[in-house]
Amino acid sequence: MKACLLSLVAALASTATAQVQGKAFGFAAGTTGGGSATPQIPSSIAQLKEWLTDSTARTIMIDRTWDFRNTEGTTSGKCCSDNRTTKCPGGTSKGQAWIQDTCDAASGTWVDCTYDNAAKTPIDINSNKSLVGVGTKGVIIGKGFHVRGGKSNVNLNPQYVWGGDAITLDGADKVWIDHVKISLIGRQFIVSG
Structure with missing residues (x-):
């Protein structure tokens, strides 16, 4: 007790x-x-x-x-791989693609991606x-x-x-x-x- x-x-x-x-x-x-x-x-x-x-x-x-x-599923689609976000010179990060509606052709390309909603x-x-x-x-x-x-x-x-x-x-x-x-x-x- x-x-x-x-x-x-x-x-x-x-x-x-x-x-x-x-x-x-x-x-x-x-x-x-x-x-x-x-x-x-x-x-x-x-x-x-x-x-x-x-x-x-x-x-x-x-x-x-x-x-x-x-907890809310995933989405597969296109993401923008842009040198400003996926190239991290001098760092240990690999960067990341953007989940967005447009991709600047001068600096980025569309890539397949799957992300958490x-x-x-x-x-x-x-x-x-x-x-x-x-x-x-x-x-x-x-x-x-x-x-x-x-x-x-x-x-x-x-x-x-x-x-x-x-x-x-x-x-x-x-x-x-x-x-x-x-x-x-x-x-x-x-x-x-």
């Missing part, structure tokens, strides 16, 4: 300490995110997407890797959300975030990984991005405007 009680106390303490830390300043001053909403851990990709897009104020704890790859459609984060990574376990793979006209959004995911444009801000206000690692993305890290 004592061991069970100690385990429960430890679990609750780790959840409580994993909430939003610090206070936003500068352009993000006054950001509330999910406010005083009880921290919750999603149980599935569907639930994570639902919580990020619904109208309820939420503090969403990310305690594992959420891998969106292969999940990265092409970001998750539209609604207002009043805090997305908090728990330690180094908070990882999103294969999907980006889009914040459009939302207010008081907080994104505190310490291990954010790959997904189209990682974070897009479009007409949003009071967005606080803190302790976020962005890597292996399909295009741009943060897009605004």
